[in-house]
Amino acid sequence: MGRPPCCDKENVKKGPWTPDEDILLVSYIEEHGPGNWRSVPVKTGLLRCSKSCRLRWTNYLRPGIKRGDFSAHEETTIIQLQAVLGNKWAAIASYLPERTDNDIKNFWNTHLKKKLKHEIGAFQNDGCSSSSQPSIPRGQWERSLQTDFQMTRKAFSDALSVDIKHSKHSNGLSSFYSMPSIDTQSAIYAASTENISRLLEGWMSKSSKSGGSSVATAYTSSNGVSLDAYEPFLGLDSPMTDVSHSQSVNFEENITIFQDESKPSFSLLEEWLLESESQEFFDMPYQDTSHQW
DNA sequence: AAGGGGAGCAACCGCATGGCA
DNA sequence: CTGCCATGCGGTTGCTCCCCT
Numbered sequence A: 001m002g003r004p005p006c007c008d009k010e011n012v013k014k015g016p017w018t019p020d021e022d023i024l025l026v027s028y029i030e031e032h033g034p035g036n037w038r039s040v041p042v043k044t045g046l047l048r049c050s051k052s053c054r055l056r057w058t059n060y061l062r063p064g065i066k067r068g069d070f071s072a073h074e075e076t077t078i079i080q081l082q083a084v085l086g087n088k089w090a091a092i093a094s095y096l097p098e099r100t101d102n103d104i105k106n107f108w109n110t111h112l113k114k115k116l117k118h119e120i121g122a123f124q125n126d127g128c129s130s131s132s133q134p135s136i137p138r139g140q141w142e143r144s145l146q147t148d149f150q151m152t153r154k155a156f157s158d159a160l161s162v163d164i165k166h167s168k169h170s171n172g173l174s175s176f177y178s179m180p181s182i183d184t185q186s187a188i189y190a191a192s193t194e195n196i197s198r199l200l201e202g203w204m205s206k207s208s209k210s211g212g213s214s215v216a217t218a219y220t221s222s223n224g225v226s227l228d229a230y231e232p233f234l235g236l237d238s239p240m241t242d243v244s245h246s247q248s249v250n251f252e253e254n255i256t257i258f259q260d261e262s263k264p265s266f267s268l269l270e271e272w273l274l275e276s277e278s279q280e281f282f283d284m285p286y287q288d289t290s291h292q293w
Numbered sequence B: 001a002a003g004g005g006g007a008g009c010a011a012c013c014g015c016a017t018g019g020c021a
Numbered sequence C: 001c002t003g004c005c006a007t008g009c010g011g012t013t014g015c016t017c018c019c020c021t
Helices: A019-032 A039-044 A050-061 A072-085 A089-095 A101-128 A138-159 A164-169 A172-176 A184-208 A228-234 A247-261 A267-275 A278-283
Strands: none
Touching: A019 A039, A019 A050, A039 A050, A072 A089, A072 A101, A089 A101
């Protein structure tokens, strides 16, 4: 017997959410807080699947979500994190707390993938690479990869510029995101009210012309973000071990993969980062080598 | 002006995971 | 230990809008 459906599909509404439904959902969450999603459709009278309610909240109504164009910095961060973490959108989103994993995933699939493909294509057409005989000087690849590595580290450092170790053991994620020390639930509620007004604004502007969404000013709540999965990366609760990997050796391995598959692959770099305990990763002095290119 | 096609994005689907009885 | 349930996550779909012909 297979898994029972999460809800009665017969009486479940699908498709875009209406303003009324949004208000109903936000009002309920303001009162009861997020969670216990199964009971949400029952208690609110929404003809929606519990999953749909959760998704609508986490991807759209949740306080602190920034919408609209991605900045150059966000774009760079996503590219670098994707290179290291792969398609772990939730993990990537945890470094960009104002963006949802869905947004990042969409942005990657619709913009960045094409952009990178185009840039790699242009790079190969420049005569730097050929399908039959890779002709890139090994030293050049190594420097290039090292630059990627440095940039990734910088992205991590930027994203983690707050004191994570302290925040984890004091006020959890709230302080991680530099929230003022106020009651978290109140923050969620206040921000939700802001979201409702934003929604109304959005609908008003949408009715005149399908306008873009306004930028959220509310700070991020703790919903939907879990640090636990990334503890190895953050060096939290991880025993410090002697890490004496040779960078050059690992870069060589990555260079080989890159050349063989004619596309960037950082799987070994990722493995190395995970294996080598992240602390050293962050403790290494950052050297901006990008100017060399 | 119409319609065809592509891009962007919200939402859905189904599997994975973790907690709990 | 096992099974159930709630939630999380990533891939995919489908709708809407916009641009081009």
